[in-house]
Amino acid sequence: MPLPSHVPVLIAGGGPVGLTLAALLAEYGIASLTVEADDDYCSGSRAICISRRSQEILGWVGADKPVMSTGLAWTGGRSYFGDREVLHFEMPHDPLQRYAPMVNIQQYSVEEYAHLAMQRHPELAKLQWSARVAGLQADDKGVTVEVDADGQRQTVRADWLIACDGGRSTVRESMGLKLEGMQYEGRYVIVDIEQESNRAVERLAWFDPPSNPGSTLLMHRQPGNVWRVDYQIADDEDADAAVKPENVLPRVQSHLDMIGETAPWKPLWISLYNAKCLTLDQYRHGRVLFAGDAGHLVPIFGVRGLNSGLDDAGNLAWKLAWVLNGQASDSLLDSYSVERVHATRQNLAYGAKSTEFMAPPDFGFRLLREAALRLALVDETVRPLINPRQSAPISYDTSPLNLGDGAPGAHPAAAPGQPAPDVLLHDGDTPHHLSEHFGQGFVALAISPAPGLAAELHALAAATQTSPKPLQVLCVNKNALRDTHGQLGPRYGCEAGSVILMRPDGYVLGRWTQPGATGLRAALAPYYPSLESNTQKKGQA
Missing domain, CATH: 3.40.30.120 (Glutaredoxin)
Structure with a gap:
């Protein structure tokens, strides 16, 4: 199928951020073409925790209702040291709020619902599967993009190119840009299993559990009787061996036995992860803008990855629409970079603190963590140190768009x-x-x-x-x-x-x-x- 020769917006990457951005732009009357290298939605649960702010953004395109009806809402969680509870936290919420603080749902479902939202405006939002950016040439009026689609090289001229093509972004690589920051050595095996359970929906964490001594283990319930299990492996474990079923399944079984989940189960998906705190210095490079993992990689702890990417889309969509509709100059897009880089640096700071507790990078951090956990067994005032600091909207205190405060005495x-x-x-x-x-x-x-x-x-x-x-x-x-x-x-x-x-x-x-x-x-x-x-x-x- 031939691609159009020209589009106002070309979105590289049809993951949840790219698809949501396309749906948002369509609501503003802006046409876009999204190219996605895969031929379908992602496999495996991947990002699973959708924050209140993300639900609100999805609501702007009508995708909040299926997320809320399918997903599993939760308001808090528990942490254990060994087999003893050391923290029970609750996120701020009240019965009059529109959305739950957090909803668990597999990433592929979010992609599906964002794609369905695009189809509310089929004349504006187009998606091409099995198509990837192969190269680009940007100038001050737009971007000429080479796209490989269905085995053919095609050229598309775009007024704006939005890179939503993930942590291994081809757009970023083609432009010679590099993410800067730090990468942690601690590695986690991620496992989806199918098992019926009546346990409450909450975030569960174990430090040094008897089922997996020396490890940290996380569990989240998901729709479809799916458990998401993340557990840390030792520094000297071989990565390839760590994800082999014969090594994964006994560790999962040991933990299920420990917590009394005795129903039959089967594995669905296994992967490996390590935390990264990386970002570009700016997300606007002329007519090319970056969103989601293409611009920043945030640790999973505190669930700021996908949620920050959806916030990128919510910030960028209206500004790009205002520019393309002739309501503002393209300098408005500079504020996208300023605000979202600021947000990323805040998220990285919180994510780094969580990572250093969940996967201590050296002996000193491990010693401090064990001291905090042991004290938390007997002293409630220490327990807030264990709080995972879940994702929350970032304030744009230094935004160039902010007007002088005409009511400084207000809240x-x-x-x-x-x-x-x-x-x-x-x-x-x-x-x-x-x-x-x-x-x-x-x-x-x-x-x-x-x-x-x-x-x-x-x-x-x-x-x-x-x-x-x-x-x-x-x-x-x-x-x-x-x-x-x-x-x-x-x-x-x-x-x-x-x-x-x-x-x-x-x-x-x-x-x-x-x-x-x-x-x-x-x-x-x-x-x-x-x-x-x-x-x-x-x-x-």
């Missing part, structure tokens, strides 16, 4: 650069979450606005109606949207008359106490050219 969790806290609001008798408005245009949340301010906001929204994704205005008061559960005060801390302006990806752009129409218009004008022209006309008048 710091809702300051510019922070992920906007979700709240459950009511429109009449209909409940809906603030986060349901993200993934589209900018959102202005007005808290008990005076009639004049409300009218000014709605006038701004009306002036953006010709844009692909207009401004949304949400006025919370007693007559329209209502804060029935009283969540706005604790989460935003803004007084009546305040306005919080949020980006399409759900991050706070700016906030003000009693703002004027001129200031709000100026804040939005860089993203809505119609407002800029109106501002100029007013100035000329």
